[in-house]
Amino acid sequence: MTIETELVPAATATARVRLAAEHVRLAYDERVVVDDLDLELTEGSFTAIVGPNGCGKSTLLRALGRLLRPTSGQVLLDGRAIARTPTREVAKVLGLLPQTPVAPEGLTVGDLVARGRHPHQSWLRQWSRDDEAVVTEALTWTDMADLADRPVDALSGGQRQRAWISMALAQGTDLLLLDEPTTYLDLSHQIDVLELVGRLHAERGRTVVVVLHDLNLAARYAQRLVAMKDGALVASGSPAEVLTEQLLADVFDLEARVVPDPVTGTPMVVPVRRLR
Amino acid sequence: MSVTAPPRAPGTPPVRSGRTLRVGPVSASLRWREVALPVVGFAALVLVSAVSMGRGDFPIGVPDVLRTLVGLGEGPQEFIVLELRAPRVVVGVLVGLALGVAGALFQTFARNPLASPDTLGLTTGASAGAVAAIVLTGDTATGAVLGGLGIPTAALLGAAVAGLLLFALAWRAGLDGYRLVLVGIALWSVGNALIDWLLTRAEIYDATSAYVWITGSLNSRTWDHAVPLAIALAVLVPLALAASRVLAALQFGDDTARGLGVRLAGAQTAVVLLAVGLVAFAVSAAGPVTFVALVVPQIAVRLTRGSRPPLLASGLLGALLVVSADLVTRTVLPQALPVGILTAVIGAPYLLWLLVRGRRRSTL
Numbered sequence: 001m002t003i004e005t006e007l008v009p010a011a012t013a014t015a016r017v018r019l020a021a022e023h024v025r026l027a028y029d030e031r032v033v034v035d036d037l038d039l040e041l042t043e044g045s046f047t048a049i050v051g052p053n054g055c056g057k058s059t060l061l062r063a064l065g066r067l068l069r070p071t072s073g074q075v076l077l078d079g080r081a082i083a084r085t086p087t088r089e090v091a092k093v094l095g096l097l098p099q100t101p102v103a104p105e106g107l108t109v110g111d112l113v114a115r116g117r118h119p120h121q122s123w124l125r126q127w128s129r130d131d132e133a134v135v136t137e138a139l140t141w142t143d144m145a146d147l148a149d150r151p152v153d154a155l156s157g158g159q160r161q162r163a164w165i166s167m168a169l170a171q172g173t174d175l176l177l178l179d180e181p182t183t184y185l186d187l188s189h190q191i192d193v194l195e196l197v198g199r200l201h202a203e204r205g206r207t208v209v210v211v212l213h214d215l216n217l218a219a220r221y222a223q224r225l226v227a228m229k230d231g232a233l234v235a236s237g238s239p240a241e242v243l244t245e246q247l248l249a250d251v252f253d254l255e256a257r258v259v260p261d262p263v264t265g266t267p268m269v270v271p272v273r274r275l276r
Numbered sequence: 277m278s279v280t281a282p283p284r285a286p287g288t289p290p291v292r293s294g295r296t297l298r299v300g301p302v303s304a305s306l307r308w309r310e311v312a313l314p315v316v317g318f319a320a321l322v323l324v325s326a327v328s329m330g331r332g333d334f335p336i337g338v339p340d341v342l343r344t345l346v347g348l349g350e351g352p353q354e355f356i357v358l359e360l361r362a363p364r365v366v367v368g369v370l371v372g373l374a375l376g377v378a379g380a381l382f383q384t385f386a387r388n389p390l391a392s393p394d395t396l397g398l399t400t401g402a403s404a405g406a407v408a409a410i411v412l413t414g415d416t417a418t419g420a421v422l423g424g425l426g427i428p429t430a431a432l433l434g435a436a437v438a439g440l441l442l443f444a445l446a447w448r449a450g451l452d453g454y455r456l457v458l459v460g461i462a463l464w465s466v467g468n469a470l471i472d473w474l475l476t477r478a479e480i481y482d483a484t485s486a487y488v489w490i491t492g493s494l495n496s497r498t499w500d501h502a503v504p505l506a507i508a509l510a511v512l513v514p515l516a517l518a519a520s521r522v523l524a525a526l527q528f529g530d531d532t533a534r535g536l537g538v539r540l541a542g543a544q545t546a547v548v549l550l551a552v553g554l555v556a557f558a559v560s561a562a563g564p565v566t567f568v569a570l571v572v573p574q575i576a577v578r579l580t581r582g583s584r585p586p587l588l589a590s591g592l593l594g595a596l597l598v599v600s601a602d603l604v605t606r607t608v609l610p611q612a613l614p615v616g617i618l619t620a621v622i623g624a625p626y627l628l629w630l631l632v633r634g635r636r637r638s639t640l
Contacts, residue, residue, distance in 0.1 A: 067531055091537025098531040104387075107583035110291040114305070118525050119537035123518060127296060127305040136291050149289035171536070 015042035018175055018207050019064055019094070023073035026059050026231075033059045034231040036073070041175075046201045046208045048222035050215055052252055056231040057211045058099065058179050064209065065096040065177045077175075091119035095173035097164055099180050103152040109163045110148035113138055116170030135170045142166040142196060158189030165196055169204070176200065178210040182217070190214065194221045219243055219266040227251050243267040249275060309580045310589070317592035324596060325369060328603040329361040367497040367561050368602050368615070369595040370505045372568055374558035376594020377516050379569030380576070380585035381551040384523050385544065386453030392570035393555040396456070397463030398438050399564035402556065403490040404470045405434020406563070410486045411478040427489065428501065432560035438463055439552030443545075450530065451544040492565035492616025494602050501561045508557040513591065516550050520587050523547065527584055565616045568594050571623035578630045597623055 019041040026034040034056040041047055041064075049057040062068040063075055066082045075082045082090060095116075103112055116138070117131045139145040144166050147155065152163055161181055168176055178197065182190040198221050200206045212218040218225060219239035227235040227242055229251045235242045248256045253275045261268040294307035323338070326345070330336040334356055336344075343349055344357045375393065382391040393399050409430035425433070446452070446459040471490065475483050488495075522543045525533045534540050555569070572594040573585030580586050601618035 062531075065535065067534055087534065087539055088537035091535065096531070096535040098529070098535070101532050102387075102529045104527045104583040106581065108293045110289070111293055111305075111583070114292055115525065115528070115536065118521075121521070123521055124302045126521065127292065127298075127303045129298070129303075131303075132291060132296065139291065145288050147289075148291050149293065 015044065017041065017076075018043050018078060019209070020076045021060070021064060021070075021073065022076060024060075024063055024070040024075060025072045026056065026063050026068060027071050028059075032071075032231070034063070037231070037233055039064075039226065039233060039236075041207060041209060043174075044201075044205060044207055045224060046198070046222050047210070047224045047226055048218035049209065049211045049226045049228060050213075050218050051228035051234075055228045055251075057228050059231075060228070061096075061177055061179050061209065061211050065094060066090055067096070088119050091171070091173070093173050094175040094177065095168040095171040096177040097168050097179065097181060099183060101164055103160075103163075105151075105153055107152050108148065109144055109150050109152055109155070109166075110135070110139065112152050112163055113144070113148075113167045113170050116167040116172075119171065134172060138166045138170040142169060156189075157185050158192055161185065161189070161193050162196065165193070165200070169200065174205075175207045176209070178208070180211050180213060182212065182214065190217060197221065215243060215269045216261065219268070220261065220264050239266050243269060307580070307582065310582060310586055313576065313580050313586065313589040314592055317589055317596055321369065321592055321596045321599065324599050324603060325365050328365050328368075328599055328606075329357050331603065331607050332356075332361060363499045363502050364494050364497045364602070365599060366499075366502045367505065368494050368599045370502065370509055371494075371558045371562045371565055372572075372593075372595035372598030373513070373591040374505070374509055374554040374594075375565065375569040375598075376572045376576075376590040376592070377513060377587055378551040378554040378558070379594070380573040380587050380590035381516060381519075381523070381547055381554075382569070383573050384527055384584045385451075385547045385551075386456050387527065387529075388453050388457055389574055390570075391453065391457050391460070393551075393559070394564070394566050394570055395464060396442055396460030397467050398435050398442070398460075398552060398555045399559050399566065400464050400467030400471070401438020401441075402431040402435035402559035403564055404467045404474070405437070406431040406489050407471050407474045407478075407486045408434075410489065411474045411482050413482075428504075428560040431563070432556050435552070435556035435559050438467065439549075439556065443548055443552070450541055451548060452530075456548075488614055489563045491614035492563040492619070493614035494562055494598075495614070497562065505557050505561045508553065512550055512553050512557075515546075516554070517587055519543075519547055519550065523587075524584070562598075563614075563616065565598055565619055567616075567620040567623045568597055571627045572597060574627055575623075575630060 017040045021037055021039040024034060024037050025032060037060065049060060051057045059068065063070055066075065069083055077085060077090060077094060114135050117135065139148055142162050142165060144162055147159065152160060155163060181193050181197065185193060194217055197208060197210060201208045224237065225239050225242040226233060227247060234251055235247055243258055245256060245258055248254045248269060255272040255275050257270045257272065258267045259270060292305040294305040297304050297306055326338045326341040330338055330341045336353055336357065340353060341357055344354050349357060379392050382396065383389050406427045409425065409427050442460055442463055446456040475486060478486060522538055525536050525538045526543060530540060573590045576590040576593050577585040580589060597619055598615060601622055602615045605613045605615055605618050
């Protein structure tokens with residue numbers, strides 16, 4: 001197994017900012033979940049947002065993907081307010097995979113992945129040669145071509161997640177936001193999905209933002225970790241900078257040792273006990 | 277992204293489940309069942325309609341009916357077919373078409389096979405309007421106004437009011453299918469309570485005619501019923517078909533649909549208003565012919581083996597069901613029943629049969 005993320009040079013300080021949150025406040029009805037948060041995501045970066053349950057990381061991702069409108073502040077896509085950009089234009093640049101996407105019963109993998117072409121299609125042009133080429137390529141690249149005629153609901157959890165990632169690939173966006181793509185998967189399928197996302201970043205040049213629960217996997221695959229607590233950004237930087245014993249105590253209430261991962265050398269968290 | 281397809285390994289299944297169709301700038305992926313079902317449905321509809329127009333006290337053969345319909349008829353036959361029998365059948369076709377398309381819109385949008393104009397309270401709203409117009413006439417000032425409008429207009433208003441209430445009460449920063457169904461069921465029971473209240477205070481003659489109306493009937497329908505319905509459908513059905521691409525994206529849930537670039541609020545509003553409009557006009561012409569909108573999209577989706585109810589096929593099958601049910605009530609049964617009773621009697625067992633036979637779960 002190779003760790004593809006190591007092949008990519010670290011994002012330089014001069015890299016272009018693709019997606020940014022400026023002083024965003026995010027709320028569901030009256031309940032404020034995230035307050036006054038700033039974040040910049042540069043071209044070609046691979047960022048993992050981590051934090052305890054309920055810290056607002058999925059909410060932040062939803063705002064970055066224009067699924068949730070900030071009550072104040074704004075999200076900028078390529079310097080332009082995402083809320084004032086036509087959603088179809090956004091869909092050609094930014095793709096997202098929700099936490100538990102639902103596929104209609106009976107839909108085949110091929111038809112699901114083809115739906116990724118939606119923003120590029122029109123009523124008359126529903127299945128052009130370009131669409132077919134891109135979808136075929138996405139299926140092949142994600143190793144799903146042999147399953148193209150299977151119904152999505154007949155797939156295993158890992159295969160299903162591959163199908164959705166294949167759809168996101170077919171959408172052809174530079175940016176890709178994934179909300180806990182490894183939820184409900186066993187460890188080998190978690191690795192499988194993150195390898196695939198890592199390859200999207202390394203081989204296809206995608207700018208990736210992913211919300212992850214597993215800190216060790218986040219440290220392995222992402223170049224940059226963003227740690228959140230109580231709706232605020234606590235730390236941001238390389239996995240080695242962020243994953244410290246002090247941060248684990250502050251953010252996760254966890255006493256832990258951080259040792260080098262014997263396979264990749266990235267920080268690895270060994271829990272001791274819960275604090276308080 | 278590269279647009280050159282890598283060579284596919286032999287034995288790799290085709291990408292899409294349908295056949296690729298490309299003519300000039302137009303391209304689509306169509307499955308043969310999605311094409312065949314509307315064609316077969318249309319042919320069956322023409323045949324059953326012709327049989328229906330031929331049956332009666334003065335029987336006319338199917339070839340003669342068809343000849344008359346294309347303008348080659350003669351004297352008395354022309355009068356009987358075009359003036360006496362065609363309006364009833366045409367209203368049946370249009371009502372079935374509207375209800376089938378509306379049911380497919382609601383069920384796809386709500387991702388729930390229980391979402392139909394019946395369960396969402398729309399037909400109940402129409403019934404309440406019509407019953408009020410029948411029962412309250414001459415009773416009160418409002419009753420006089422309602423009576424003056426005529427039953428179809430009162431029913432149209434009732435459905436429109438129910439539709440707007442449904443929309444306003446279910447809307448909460450967007451429309452959620454589950455919430456829509458719950459609000460609809462609440463409206464349905466309120467509407468029924470209103471109808472019961474009106475019926476209890478009605479004269480016996482009014483109550484009987486109101487009761488026939490709320491079962492759904494094609495009796496003594498004229499071109500006056502057919503023309504407004506035809507005009508409404510000429511506008512609403514093409515709009516619904518135009519929305520089918522957006523509907524395909526809405527099926528995936530709100531987040532994925534928005535991620536694919538769908539303007540969610542606008543798309544949801546358009547779909548629900550189109551469906552409400554179709555139902556309102558259909559119900560105003562023939563009363564609430566129940567079960568068509570609920571059952572036909574589910575039958576159509578099973579026959580096409582697709583992932584969502586096909587709009588056009590649902591419409592044509594809806595028309596076929598209503599016209600067939602009307603034909604049966606007029607000819608086979610000893611006593612003429614309102615068509616609404618028969619649509620349930622024919623539709624429900626067929627859906628049950630498909631459910632028992634198919635491996636699909638009962639969800640969409």
